[in-house]
Amino acid sequence: MPLFHRIARIEKAAIPFTLDGIACEGREGDTVLTAILCHAERLRQSEFSGAPRAGFCQMGACQDCWVQCEDGERLRACSTPLTEGLRIITTRRP
Ligand code: FES
Numbered sequence: 001m002p003l004f005h006r007i008a009r010i011e012k013a014a015i016p017f018t019l020d021g022i023a024c025e026g027r028e029g030d031t032v033l034t035a036i037l038c039h040a041e042r043l044r045q046s047e048f049s050g051a052p053r054a055g056f057c058q059m060g061a062c063q064d065c066w067v068q069c070e071d072g073e074r075l076r077a078c079s080t081p082l083t084e085g086l087r088i089i090t091t092r093r094p
Contacts, residue, residue, distance in 0.1 A: 003054055004037040017086040018070075026082040033058070033065055033077035036088065043067060043077060044090045 012028040019039055026035030033055050036043055042052035044067050055065035060079040067077050070087040 001041055002038055003041050004034065006038050015082050015084050017082060017084070017088060019088050020090055030082040031078055032067065032075055032080045032082050032086065032088065035082040036067070036077060036090065040090065042090065 006027070009027040009029050014025040015028060015030065015035070016023065016025055017035060018024065019036060022039075024035070024039045026038065030038075033043060037054060043054045043065055045051065046053055053064055055078050056062040057064070058078050060076060063076070065077040066074050068074050068089045070089060075086075075088075
């Protein structure tokens with residue numbers, strides 16, 4: 001079950017992206033964090049313990065929300081606007 005339930009920007013244009021290979025849609029104006037948590041119960045797994053993380057400060061200060069894209073780029077999810085075609089990975093890779 002997703003951590004966020006969308007109640008705003010429902011009427012905005014859809015922005016397609018993939019989350020762990022699954023096709024998803026965010027809305028114009030979403031951050032990457034908002035878009036992910038509207039589809040998932042966690043943002044990423046801790047690289048140290050594997051524990052689920054969902055960001056903390058939501059304002060670019062704590063560094064708890066870094067996610068990786070399939071091309072290796074890393075994004076601070078709470079301060080990066082969602083853009084069409086992002087291919088985001090939230091699970092750890094060996
Ligand atoms: S949630 Fe703190 S920097 Fe993104």
